[in-house]
Amino acid sequence: MAKRTTKKKSTIKAKPKAKLKRPSFKLSNQQKLIFGSLLIILGVLLFISFLSFIFTGKEDQSILSTFPERSTEYKNWASQLGAKVSEFFITKGFGIPSFIFSGLIFLSGIYVTLNLKKAKLRKHWIWGTLIIIWLSIFFGFFSHKYDILGGTIGFEMNHFFQDYIGKIGTALLLLFGLISYLAIRFKVTGDTFANLFKSAKHDLKTDLQSKDSSNNTDAIVDNSHSEEAEAIKSAFEVPLDKTEPTISNHSKPQPKAEHLKMEVAEKSEEETIEEPELKIEVEEAKEEKSETDNLADKLVEDFGQFDPTLELSNYQFPPLDLLKKYDNEGISIDQEELEENKNRIVETLLNYKIGINSIKATIGPTVTLYEIVPEAGIRISKIKNLEDDIALSLAALGIRIIAPIPGKGTIGIEVPNKNSTIVSMRSVIASQKFQQSKMQLPIAFGKTISNETFVVDLAKMPHMLMAGATGQGKSVGLNAVLTSLLYKKHPAEVKFVLVDPKKVELTLFNKIERHYLAKLPDSEDAIITDNTKVINTLNSLCIEMDNRYEMLKNAFCRNIAEYNKKFKARKLNPNDGHQFLPYIVLVVDEFADLIMTAGKEVETPIARLAQLARAIGIHLIIATQRPSVNVITGIIKANFPARIAFRVTSKIDSRTILDGSGADQLIGRGDMLYTQGNDLIRIQCAFVDTPEVEKITEFIGSQKAYPDAHLLPEYVGEEGGTNLDIDISDRDKLFREAAEIIVTAQQGSASLLQRKLKLGYNRAGRIIDQLEAAGIVGNFEGSKARQVLVPDLAALDQLLENEI
Numbered sequence: 001m002a003k004r005t006t007k008k009k010s011t012i013k014a015k016p017k018a019k020l021k022r023p024s025f026k027l028s029n030q031q032k033l034i035f036g037s038l039l040i041i042l043g044v045l046l047f048i049s050f051l052s053f054i055f056t057g058k059e060d061q062s063i064l065s066t067f068p069e070r071s072t073e074y075k076n077w078a079s080q081l082g083a084k085v086s087e088f089f090i091t092k093g094f095g096i097p098s099f100i101f102s103g104l105i106f107l108s109g110i111y112v113t114l115n116l117k118k119a120k121l122r123k124h125w126i127w128g129t130l131i132i133i134w135l136s137i138f139f140g141f142f143s144h145k146y147d148i149l150g151g152t153i154g155f156e157m158n159h160f161f162q163d164y165i166g167k168i169g170t171a172l173l174l175l176f177g178l179i180s181y182l183a184i185r186f187k188v189t190g191d192t193f194a195n196l197f198k199s200a201k202h203d204l205k206t207d208l209q210s211k212d213s214s215n216n217t218d219a220i221v222d223n224s225h226s227e228e229a230e231a232i233k234s235a236f237e238v239p240l241d242k243t244e245p246t247i248s249n250h251s252k253p254q255p256k257a258e259h260l261k262m263e264v265a266e267k268s269e270e271e272t273i274e275e276p277e278l279k280i281e282v283e284e285a286k287e288e289k290s291e292t293d294n295l296a297d298k299l300v301e302d303f304g305q306f307d308p309t310l311e312l313s314n315y316q317f318p319p320l321d322l323l324k325k326y327d328n329e330g331i332s333i334d335q336e337e338l339e340e341n342k343n344r345i346v347e348t349l350l351n352y353k354i355g356i357n358s359i360k361a362t363i364g365p366t367v368t369l370y371e372i373v374p375e376a377g378i379r380i381s382k383i384k385n386l387e388d389d390i391a392l393s394l395a396a397l398g399i400r401i402i403a404p405i406p407g408k409g410t411i412g413i414e415v416p417n418k419n420s421t422i423v424s425m426r427s428v429i430a431s432q433k434f435q436q437s438k439m440q441l442p443i444a445f446g447k448t449i450s451n452e453t454f455v456v457d458l459a460k461m462p463h464m465l466m467a468g469a470t471g472q473g474k475s476v477g478l479n480a481v482l483t484s485l486l487y488k489k490h491p492a493e494v495k496f497v498l499v500d501p502k503k504v505e506l507t508l509f510n511k512i513e514r515h516y517l518a519k520l521p522d523s524e525d526a527i528i529t530d531n532t533k534v535i536n537t538l539n540s541l542c543i544e545m546d547n548r549y550e551m552l553k554n555a556f557c558r559n560i561a562e563y564n565k566k567f568k569a570r571k572l573n574p575n576d577g578h579q580f581l582p583y584i585v586l587v588v589d590e591f592a593d594l595i596m597t598a599g600k601e602v603e604t605p606i607a608r609l610a611q612l613a614r615a616i617g618i619h620l621i622i623a624t625q626r627p628s629v630n631v632i633t634g635i636i637k638a639n640f641p642a643r644i645a646f647r648v649t650s651k652i653d654s655r656t657i658l659d660g661s662g663a664d665q666l667i668g669r670g671d672m673l674y675t676q677g678n679d680l681i682r683i684q685c686a687f688v689d690t691p692e693v694e695k696i697t698e699f700i701g702s703q704k705a706y707p708d709a710h711l712l713p714e715y716v717g718e719e720g721g722t723n724l725d726i727d728i729s730d731r732d733k734l735f736r737e738a739a740e741i742i743v744t745a746q747q748g749s750a751s752l753l754q755r756k757l758k759l760g761y762n763r764a765g766r767i768i769d770q771l772e773a774a775g776i777v778g779n780f781e782g783s784k785a786r787q788v789l790v791p792d793l794a795a796l797d798q799l800l801e802n803e804i
């Protein structure tokens, strides 16, 4: 509410401003030409008058008092008016610098005629006037000899300053003015003078050197300074030695090349100065707004931007206090353990004749990374092969060797800490990195090995595959993902579709059904536990995806972010089927189970969504215990670039999920590896316990909610559809509703039904066919929408009643 009032205030303030601006006279192009050419002519006339005033001013002076008398003959080339104006500007005004006025008027004419940027012209006037004042004061020094140089104003001002600060003071003041002008206008700095001085010094030096060398050659070759002698010499030399001319050719163009360089540099400087002008012109072209833009601007001015959160404007995000603080948080460095591990690593490596140059430790929450720089000549593969031996000598599980650490050129050995610390969800949610993140769907996973909070954007991933043996932290990981989003996103901005075949993992989220969950229209529970319902839901998401693509296409947007931005700016009309699109996050816990029972029926829509849904804001998170190849098939793997591996039991599983080993060497309890296609990052997953999730969902669930969960489009399986026929009893159950929509909109298109009724393309198409059979819409007419044969709802009622 508070927001609204401030917005209103600002619009009230803004309105009179806008009204004040409008009266500024705007000339048509013809008027601009007339006015501009008048100014150009005036500028030329002034220049002519001023110029002739220099020669004829004295002669005309005596008759100036007779102005305006037609019979008097003036010497000025612009006659009476020219003499009078020149007298005013030059003698009584600023003297010779007044010529600049004529130039400025001429320039103004050009600007007006050609419709150039006014801001630049204003600048010319300001600087021009300042130069006129400066010059006229400067010429004031010489006014007693040549009074027209600085004019009366120049003389008076000069003497005004002289009275107070003397001649030298005035001269210095003018010098200061000149320096300021150069500094502001031409961006001259102290360095410019220093460089000038340096280059002058350099030139002098080279001049002196060349003079010296020429003196020397003078000494050796007699008469070489004489041109005649040189000509004779070259005439003799060329035929004698063929290499000579090439040498002289070489030496000659050199200064030319230098000169060329200088020119290029100067040119490029000029270009950079001119660049902004070009840019300004481009922006001007952009300013041209379409009618819909203007309407949108007006709507935004009147009502403010569309606020998707308005319906639940009092919604409170869960406070941090709902998350638990742990005692053993924060890393305590055990110096002894560090020393011990270091010595063991060094010893083990030495046993295999691997010398070490240096070793560095980075302590993380669960593992410590020892970075080793081996002695020169040691093969990396040798250290990699010793992985098991090092693990054995350190008597520790979960040693991982990274050889070499990407981008560092060192070898890393990760050794688990004896006492691991818990990374609490609270600490990562409270971190600045998460709180200040501007990501679309930020997820705070936990902490990296260097104890930094790891935050990634789900929207960028764009889908995530999560695998890990049972009891290694998958469910906690999923909860961490959901919690992150609950702490950052308003219910209007994100919706979850939760699939939980285990039936127990995600049940807590039932409490936030009407806030954050999405479901099929006819289903009772939002959390899907039944495998057949999963198929319907996935297909429904595919329909939602198609619908969203259609909406994006109609709105000329490439992705959901652009679309929502446009919608918020009120550039998309809700009456055309546009609406604010929340992100949809599909979470499937235990994907293996689904594949086992439903196979292709699940795989196909998942693959379709994974391939296409990124742009329209549908993101998939799929977790599985068994990362075997028949579960994570090639097509699924190819479309899930972001992978998370908790501890798995075999190297093969690790390879299936990560395309490499590593996951089999993790220590469990939330120790995980994350990859988004390139490097593996070891992370300690944030721990969020069931009671914490319960508190959060309870907090959210107790607040005012939407009337229902977010409804996904209805999906009727192939067998549920009706064939095209005239039989009334076989009609789709949405037939009447669809007919009313079509008649109201007077537009017979399937996509309209898709949008309004949230249907898939096939079903909408079938309904259109039934409408055609009922005589409500006309025949198929190619790309055009079908003709609507019923004029209004009353006629429709009559038609349908007569059928019965």
Ligand SMILES: Nc1ncnc2c1ncn2[C@@H]1O[C@H](COP(=O)(O)OP(=O)(O)OP(=O)(O)O)[C@@H](O)[C@H]1O
Pocket: 422, 423, 468, 469, 470, 471, 472, 473, 474, 475, 476, 477, 625, 669, 670, 671, 684, 685, 686, 687, 688
């Ligand atoms: N990030 C973590 N930090 C500390 N302990 C953790 C973390 N993640 C998991 N654990 C511990 O591991 C246990 C099992 O975790 P979780 O239930 O997430 O495993 P899971 O992989 O989902 O197992 P399943 O597949 O059988 O459901 C938790 O109860 C917790 O004690």
